[in-house]
Amino acid sequence: xxxxxxxxxxxxxxxxxxxxxxxxxxxxxxxxxxxxxxxxxxxxxxxxxxxxxxxxxxxxxxxxxxxxxxxxxxxxxxxxxxxxxxxxxxxxxxxxxxxxxxxxxxxxxxxxxxxxxxxxxxxxxxxxxxxxxxxxxxxxxxxxxxxxxxxxxxxxxxxxxxxxxxxxxxxxxxxxxxxxxxxxxxxxxxxxxxxxxxxxxxxxxxxxxxxxxxxxxxxxxxxxxxxxxxxxxxxxxxxxxxxxxxxxxxxxxxxxxxxxxxxxxxxxxxxxxxxxxxxxxxxxxxxxxxxxxxxxxxxxxxxxxxxxxxxxxxxxxxxxxxxxxxxxxxxxxxxxxxxxxxxxxxxxxxxxxxxxxxxxxxxxxxxxxxxxxxxxxxxxxxxxxxxxxxxxxxxxxxxxxxxxxxxxxxxxxxxxxxxxxxxxxxxxxxxxxxxxxxxxxxxxxxxxxxxxxxxxxxxxxxxxxxxxxxxxxxxxxxxxxxxxxxxxxxxxxxxxxxxxxxxxxxxxxxxxxxxxxxxxxxxxxxxxxxxxxxxxxxxxxxxxxxxxxxxxxxxxxxxxxxxxxxxxxxxxxxxxxxxxxxxxxxxxxxxxxxxxxxxxxxxxxxxxxxxxxxxxxxxxxxxxxxxxxxxxxxxxxxxxxxxxxxxxxxxxxxxxxxxxxxxxxxxxxxxxxxxxxxxxxxxxxxxxxxxxxxxxxxxxxxxxxxxxxxxxxxxxxxxxxxxxxxxxxxxxxxxxxxxxxx
Amino acid sequence: xxxxxxxxxxxxxxxxxxxxxxxxxxxxxxxxxxxxxxxxxxxxxxxxxxxxxxxxxxxxxxxxxxxxxxxxxxxxxxxxxxxxxxxxxxxxxxxxxxxxxxxxxxxxxxxxxxxxx
Numbered sequence: 001x002x003x004x005x006x007x008x009x010x011x012x013x014x015x016x017x018x019x020x021x022x023x024x025x026x027x028x029x030x031x032x033x034x035x036x037x038x039x040x041x042x043x044x045x046x047x048x049x050x051x052x053x054x055x056x057x058x059x060x061x062x063x064x065x066x067x068x069x070x071x072x073x074x075x076x077x078x079x080x081x082x083x084x085x086x087x088x089x090x091x092x093x094x095x096x097x098x099x100x101x102x103x104x105x106x107x108x109x110x111x112x113x114x115x116x117x118x119x120x121x122x123x124x125x126x127x128x129x130x131x132x133x134x135x136x137x138x139x140x141x142x143x144x145x146x147x148x149x150x151x152x153x154x155x156x157x158x159x160x161x162x163x164x165x166x167x168x169x170x171x172x173x174x175x176x177x178x179x180x181x182x183x184x185x186x187x188x189x190x191x192x193x194x195x196x197x198x199x200x201x202x203x204x205x206x207x208x209x210x211x212x213x214x215x216x217x218x219x220x221x222x223x224x225x226x227x228x229x230x231x232x233x234x235x236x237x238x239x240x241x242x243x244x245x246x247x248x249x250x251x252x253x254x255x256x257x258x259x260x261x262x263x264x265x266x267x268x269x270x271x272x273x274x275x276x277x278x279x280x281x282x283x284x285x286x287x288x289x290x291x292x293x294x295x296x297x298x299x300x301x302x303x304x305x306x307x308x309x310x311x312x313x314x315x316x317x318x319x320x321x322x323x324x325x326x327x328x329x330x331x332x333x334x335x336x337x338x339x340x341x342x343x344x345x346x347x348x349x350x351x352x353x354x355x356x357x358x359x360x361x362x363x364x365x366x367x368x369x370x371x372x373x374x375x376x377x378x379x380x381x382x383x384x385x386x387x388x389x390x391x392x393x394x395x396x397x398x399x400x401x402x403x404x405x406x407x408x409x410x411x412x413x414x415x416x417x418x419x420x421x422x423x424x425x426x427x428x429x430x431x432x433x434x435x436x437x438x439x440x441x442x443x444x445x446x447x448x449x450x451x452x453x454x455x456x457x458x459x460x461x462x463x464x465x466x467x468x469x470x471x472x473x474x475x476x477x478x479x480x481x482x483x484x485x486x487x488x489x490x491x492x493x494x495x496x497x498x499x500x501x502x503x504x505x506x507x508x509x510x511x512x513x514x515x516x517x518x519x520x521x522x523x524x525x526x527x528x529x530x531x532x533x534x535x536x537x538x539x540x541x542x543x544x545x546x547x548x549x550x551x552x553x554x555x556x557x558x559x560x561x562x563x564x565x566x567x568x569x570x571x572x573x574x575x576x577x578x579x580x581x582x583x584x585x586x587x588x589x590x591x592x593x594x595x596x597x598x599x600x601x602x603x604x605x606x607x608x609x610x611x612x613x614x615x616x617x618x619x620x621x622x623x624x625x626x627x628x629x630x631x632x633x634x635x636x637x638x639x640x641x642x643x644x645x646x647x648x649x650x651x652x653x654x655x656x657x658x659x660x661x662x663x664x665x666x667x668x669x670x671x672x673x674x675x676x677x678x679x680x681x682x683x684x685x686x687x688x689x690x691x692x693x694x695x696x697x698x699x700x701x702x703x704x705x706x707x708x709x710x711x712x713x714x715x716x717x718x719x720x721x722x723x724x725x726x727x728x729x730x731x732x733x734x735x736x737x738x739x740x741x742x
Numbered sequence: 743x744x745x746x747x748x749x750x751x752x753x754x755x756x757x758x759x760x761x762x763x764x765x766x767x768x769x770x771x772x773x774x775x776x777x778x779x780x781x782x783x784x785x786x787x788x789x790x791x792x793x794x795x796x797x798x799x800x801x802x803x804x805x806x807x808x809x810x811x812x813x814x815x816x817x818x819x820x821x822x823x824x825x826x827x828x829x830x831x832x833x834x835x836x837x838x839x840x841x842x843x844x845x846x847x848x849x850x851x852x853x854x855x856x857x858x859x
Contacts, residue, residue: 729841
C-alpha cells in the first residue's frame with residue numbers, strides 16, 4: 001500500500017535517527033566528507049509509536065536495522081598496542097612443560113614475544129632449538145616442516161651446520177620444481193628465502209623465476225582470490241595473501257631480472273583483491289572468507305592477516321604499489337579494534353600483522369587515541385591526545401588540530417581549528433582549556449593530524465579527520481527547591497528543600513489538595529540542563545510504589561500531584577507515603593537519589609469494585625531461603641498377626657491333609673498295580689522320584705533360588721520325567737489293555 | 743394309615759439314596775473326590791485365616807488359595823476323563839489323563855511358587 005510505504009520510509013529515518021543519536025532530542029550530525037546533513041528529530045512519544053509500528057511489520061524492522069547500519073557512521077576510539085597485550089601474550093603463549101607443541105606454535109609465540117619486546121626464557125630456547133635442529137637434519141621432513149623449522153631458526157638463531165643447510169637447499173629447490181599447489185610453493189619458496197637471510201654464502205637463487213611466477217599466477221582468479229591448486233576449485237582470500245607472499249619471495253630469489261610486465265600484472269592483481277575489501281561502521285577495513293577453506297582457516301582475522309603479510313612483503317620488493325592510504329589505515333584499525341584477543345592464534349595474527357603494517361613501504365598508519373574520554377569540568381581536566389604508530393612507537397613530528405566539536409543537545413557545531421600543544425616529555429598533545437561553550441554533555445571531537453614534514457605525507461597514513469566521542473561531566477547546581485501543599489490554587493504550606501542534601505519533611509494532605517514540587521537545574525556554565533532521569537517516587541507503608549516523571553521547561557523543573565485524580569491510581573490507600581526524588585544523568589557528577597521525608601495522605605474509602613493494590617514482592621532472601629525441613633516418614637510396616645495365630649493356622653491347614661490320608665486308608669488304597677518286574681519297577685520308582693524332585697525344586701525355589709536357575713533345572717528334570725513317565729504309563733496302559741482283553 | 747410324606751423324611755430318603763448310589767462308584771473316582779474335598783477345605787481354611795488377620799501379603803494369600811482351587815479343578819478334569827461312564831472320553835486311556843494331570847499340576851505349582859513371594 002502506498003501509505004504503508006511512506007510510513008515505512010518515515011519510520012526508517014526516525015529509527016535511524018534514534019539509533020544513531022543515542023539521545024532523544026534534536027541533534028545534527030555533519031558528515032565531513034560528503035557534506036551531508038542528516039537531521040534527526042524524535043521525541044519520547046514518537047519512539048513508542050515507532051516501536052509499535054515496528055512490531056507490526058516484522059520484516060520491516062530487520063530492514064530498518066540494516067538501513068540504520070548503513071546510514072549512520074559511529075565514532076570509535078582505537079588504542080595502540082599496550083601493556084595489556086604484553087601480559088596477555090605471556091599468559092596465552094605459556095609453553096606446556098617447557099616446550100611448544102609444534103614448531104608452528106613455537107614460531108607464533110616467539111614472533112609475538114619479539115614484536116612486543118618480551119624476553120625469551122633460555123630453557124625454552126634450548127628445547128625449541130633442539131626440535132629445530134632435529135627437523136632440519138631429518139630426511140623425512142617435508143617442505144612444510146622445513147619451512148616452520150627455518151622460521152623458528154631465524155628468530156632463535158640456533159647453531160645449524162652448513163652442510164645441513166646446503167642439503168636443505170637442494171631439497172627445497174627440487175620441491176619448487178615439483179610443486180603443484182600453492183601451499184607447496186609457499187613453503188618451499190619461504191624456506192629458501194629464510195635460508196638466504198640466515199646464512200650468507202649459499203646459493204639459493206632460482207633459475208626459472210619467470211616460469212614459477214607464471215605457474216603461481218595461473219592459480220589466480222578474476223575476482224582477486226586465489227585457488228590452492230589447479231584441480232581444487234575452492235578459492236579464498238587467505239590463499240591470495242599466501243600467494244602474494246610467495247610471489248614476493250620469488251622476485252627476491254630470482255637469479256635474473258624479471259619481466260616488468262609480469263610484475264605490473266601482479267600489482268594489478270593486488271589492487272583487484274582490494275576491491276573485495278569490506279568495511280565496518282567505525283572505519284575499519286577487513287577481508288573475509290565466506291567459506292572454510294582447505295587449511296581450516298576461517299574468519300576475517302586470518303584472511304586479513306594473510307593479505308597484510310602478502311601486501312607488505314610484496315611492497316617491500318617493488319615500489320609504487322597503488323593502495324589508497326585510508327584502506328591501510330582501515331586495516332590497522334581493524335586489528336586494533338579487536339582489543340586484546342582471547343586465544344594465542346588470534347593474538348599472533350594481530351601482533352604479526354601490526355608489526356608488518358608498522359614498517360611497510362606503502363604507508364604507515366598513525367593512530368590517534370585519547371587516554372581519557374571523560375573530562376571533568378570540576379577537576380579542570382585537560383584534553384589529551386596521543387598519536388603513535390600501531391605498535392605504540394613515536395610518530396614523526398606532527399601537530400594535532402581540533403577542527404570541530406559536535407554536540408548533541410544544541411544546534412551549533414562550532415568550527416575551531418585549534419592546535420593542540422605538544423608535550424615532548426610525555427609525547428602527548430594537550431589542549432590547555434576546553435573550547436568556549438563546551439558545557440557538560442556528550443560531544444564528538446573531530447581532530448586532524450598535520451605532518452610537519454611534507455615528505456612524510458607519502459609515507460604515513462593519517463586518515464583525514466578522526467572523530468572521537470568525549471563526555472564532559474560537571475556538577476549540576478540544584479537551586480530554589482521547594483515543596484508545597486496546595487488547596488485549589490492557594491498555597492497552604494510551603495517548605496524549602498536543601499537539594500541534594502538531606503531533608504525530612506512531614507507533610508499532610510487530603511484528596512482534595514495537591515502536592516507541588518519545583519527546583520531549578522543549572523549547568524556549570526549557567527545553561528539549563530535536562531537530566532536523563534528526574535523522578536519523584538511515593539511509597540506507601542505497605543510497599544506500594546508510584547513513580548512520576550518531573551517535567552521541565554528550560555531550567556525550571558516542577559511537578560504537581562493532584563490527589564483528586566490520583567485517588568484511584570493510589571488504590572484508595574491512605575496513610576504515610578515516603579517521598580523520594582531522583583535526579584541523574586551520565587554527565588552529572590552529583591546525581592542523587594534522596595528521600596525527602598513523608599506525607600500523610602487522607603484518601604476516601606475504597607468502593608467495593610475498586611482494584612486491589614498489586615501484591616508486594618516477597619523479600620527475595622526469604623523467598624529463596626531455606627524452607628521448613630521435611631522429616632521423611634518411612635512406610636510403616638504392615639501389622640502382622642501374632643505368631644501364635646499363624647502357627648495355629650499352620651496346624652489347621654495340615655488337618656485336611658491328614659484327613660485326606662485317613663480317607664485314603666479308609667477307601668482301601670493299595671499298590672497292587674505297581675509293576676513288579678525290575679525294569680518297569682525302576683521306571684516307576686524313577687517316575688515318582690522325578691515328581692518328588694520337581695516338588696523339592698519348587699520348595700528350594702521358594703526358599704532361595706531364582707526363577708532362571710529353577711527353570712533351567714526344571715527343564716532338565718522335566719525332560720527326564722517325561723521320558724520316564726512315558727515309559728511307566730505306557731507300560732501300565734499296556735498292562736491294563738492286556739487285562740481288559742483277557 | 744399312611745403317614746403324610748414330610749420334607750424331613752424326603753431329605754432322609756434322598757440322602758440315603760445318594761449314599762448308596764455313591765458307594766457304587768469305582769474306588770479311583772472316590773480317591774479323586776476325596777482329593778478335591780481336601781483341596782477345597784484347605785482353601786477355606788486359608789480364607790478364614792485371611793479374614794482374621796487381614797490380607798497382607800495379598801499375593802501369598804492369592805497364590806495359596808489359587809493353588810488349592812487350581813488343583814481341585816485339575817482333579818475334577820481328571821475325574822471327568824477317567825470316568826468310564828463318560829462316553830465322550832471313551833478312547834482316552836486313563837494313563838494319558840493322569841499324565842496331563844501331573845503335568846498341569848507341576849506347571850500350576852511353578853507359577854504358584856513364583857507368586858508366593
